[in-house]
Amino acid sequence: MRQVALITGASRGIGAATAREFGTRGHHVIVNYRSDEAAAQRVVKDVEAAGGTAQAVQADVCDPAQAARLVDERGRLDVLVCNANIQPPFAPLSRMSWDAFSGKVMAELAAVFHVTKTALDVMRGQGGGRIVYVSSVSADHVRRGSIAHATAKAALNVFARHVAAEARDSGIAVNIVAPGAVRTDATRDVLTPEATAALGDRSVLGRVLLPEDVAKVIASVTDGAFQAVAAAHIVVDGGAQVLPGRP
Numbered sequence: 001m002r003q004v005a006l007i008t009g010a011s012r013g014i015g016a017a018t019a020r021e022f023g024t025r026g027h028h029v030i031v032n033y034r035s036d037e038a039a040a041q042r043v044v045k046d047v048e049a050a051g052g053t054a055q056a057v058q059a060d061v062c063d064p065a066q067a068a069r070l071v072d073e074r075g076r077l078d079v080l081v082c083n084a085n086i087q088p089p090f091a092p093l094s095r096m097s098w099d100a101f102s103g104k105v106m107a108e109l110a111a112v113f114h115v116t117k118t119a120l121d122v123m124r125g126q127g128g129g130r131i132v133y134v135s136s137v138s139a140d141h142v143r144r145g146s147i148a149h150a151t152a153k154a155a156l157n158v159f160a161r162h163v164a165a166e167a168r169d170s171g172i173a174v175n176i177v178a179p180g181a182v183r184t185d186a187t188r189d190v191l192t193p194e195a196t197a198a199l200g201d202r203s204v205l206g207r208v209l210l211p212e213d214v215a216k217v218i219a220s221v222t223d224g225a226f227q228a229v230a231a232a233h234i235v236v237d238g239g240a241q242v243l244p245g246r247p
Contacts, residue, residue, distance in 0.1 A: 002053060004076050005222070006030040008061050008115060009084030011039040014134060014182060014218075017211035018081055019043050021219040023052030031056045032070060032084070062086075062107055067114035071122055079222045080119045083134040084111045088149035101148045108152035109159060116163055120172065128171030130222040133160040134214075135178040137237055153178075157233065164231040173230040175221050180237025182209045203238030213238075 005022045009015045011033035019029045020043070029047045031054055033040035040056035047054035059070040061084050071077060086107040089100040112133060123129030138146050139153035157176055164174035203209070217236050221229060235241065 002026060002028040003078040004028050004030070004074055005079035005081065006032065006071065006074065006077055006115075006119075007081040007083055008032045008070075008111065009034070010081075011036045011043060011056075013085075014179065014211045014214050015081070015083040016043045016046075017215035018083065018218050019054065020046045020050055021212070021215040022079075023047035023050030023054065025052070025219060025223075027052050027079070029054040030070075030074060032059055032061065034058070034060050034084070061112075061115045062110040064114040068118045071115060071118040074122070076126060077119055077122045078129055080115065080123075080129065080131045081134065081218055081222075082112045082115065082131070085134075086111065086152075088146075088152065090145040090149070091147075092145055093147055096148065101151075104148040105152045105155060108156055112156060112159060120163070120167060120170075123167075123172050124170045129173075131163065131167075131172065131174045132218050132221055133157075133174070133176045134218070135160070135176050135233075137178050137180045137235055137241070139178065161231065168230070173227070175229060175231070176233045177214065177218050177221065178233060178235050178237075179214045180209060180235070180240050182211055182214060202240040205238045207238075209236065209238055 005027045007015050007019050010019045010031040019031050022029045029052055031040045031043045033056060044054040044056050057070060059066040061067045086104055088104045133156060135156050136153045138150045139157050160174060160176050167174055214236050217234060220226060
């Protein structure tokens with residue numbers, strides 16, 4: 001029987017790469033998307049070409065009814081990857097409105113709260129499962145203009161740890177994967193040539209991370225070989241936090 005993996009926000013970036021990686025492992029992948037059906041269908045084809053099976057399912061996971069439907073209609077759920085991300089406003093507090101700030105934080109939490117609540121019920125009923133939350137190293141670092149994004153991811157980390165504690169007696173392992181800078185459509189404007197070069201200098205890879213780098217870690221954490229890994233906060237940044245930049 002194929003393992004069933006649901007990935008929220010899977011039509012592009014890290015989510016799409018994770019779907020393809022699960023395809024190489026023979027999973028049945030639920031490619032969740034909010035608005036870009038064409039992109040989601042391309043990911044479905046990629047998963048199938050990689051050796052898995054897949055279906056694209058539209059749902060706004062910030063909406064409780066849609067999130068519940070997304071999970072309940074699967075019947076079985078072995079893996080949940082909470083990856084749906086709301087594009088944050090990048091600005092210092094002096095130029096940030098409360099609506100922009102609170103909108104990012106509340107949407108980030110809504111995108112994991114509703115789908116997690118239903119997924120836990122399903123996983124408890126079947127005797128276990130694995131959940132991965134895609135966070136960011138921004139939660140632990142101060143960067144100019146990232147106050148909304150960092151606060152939202154820090155709140156996500158706290159939420160995930162509490163879920164891990166509540167689920168531990170049900171055979172459900174919960175982990176956090178926190179990427180550093182990743183080259184995606186969403187970071188195109190942020191990763192200037194200068195920033196890309198500087199980040200490459202601080203990585204053991206000698207380059208900025210690609211979505212596939214993060215996807216391999218996410219998929220591996222849900223593997224049978226990683227059964228003992230639970231409630232972990234796994235940083236995926238190519239060593240950028242400890243390596244010095246170019247003199």
